[in-house]
Amino acid sequence: QKEVEQDPGPLSVPEGAIVSLNCTYSNSAFQYFMWYRQYSRKGPELLMYTYSSGNKEDGRFTAQVDKSSKYISLFIRDSQPSDSATYLCAMSGANQGGKLIFGQGTELSVKP
């Protein structure tokens, strides 16, 4: 069993829809939770960064972390065709520096 599980999709939604992306994990030592977006033939770019449990909002994006359930989510409101990309969750424990454990990534397509 992988430390981080993420449904690879693909996920196809119409423009304007609310998108929900999720990851589950097994390592209770994880304290830092991130969402990255990766466009085709590009490197991942950081979207959201959260420490411990709680919610964080940035524009159309909301990240939620529930450590008791070992479950994290990313919500995208009013999705746009430009949001079409692969979304990767990533996690890390304390003192791990640049060592992140990534989910498999969910491929999202937003249709005009």
Add this chain to the structure above:
Amino acid sequence: KAGVTQTPRYLIKTRGQQVTLSCSPISGHRSVSWYQQTPGQGLQFLFEYFSETQRNKGNFPGRFSGRQFSNSRSEMNVSTLELGDSALYLCASSAGLAGAAGELFFGEGSRLTVL
């Protein structure tokens, strides 16, 4: 501010050869991490360097090695290439603050094909 620069962007090698990939981090960043990305395994951590010292290592064989120079630039080397080493190799830099997971900034990667 310039981003993370990786060279070469694409390369083709044959089995048994070796390859060296280069990474220039964002100015001021002292930590460089390397990842391998494949369709089957996703993104997997190779190693991290901070101030010329390896700070973390993933579960890869000894054929994979790296180093960091005093200007924070980093190289990774793969010796005795195998078909399974075909992948996108990503470099990421961060400020490298101790005690916290770094906010990593990735380059566009070096795509290696082993024939």
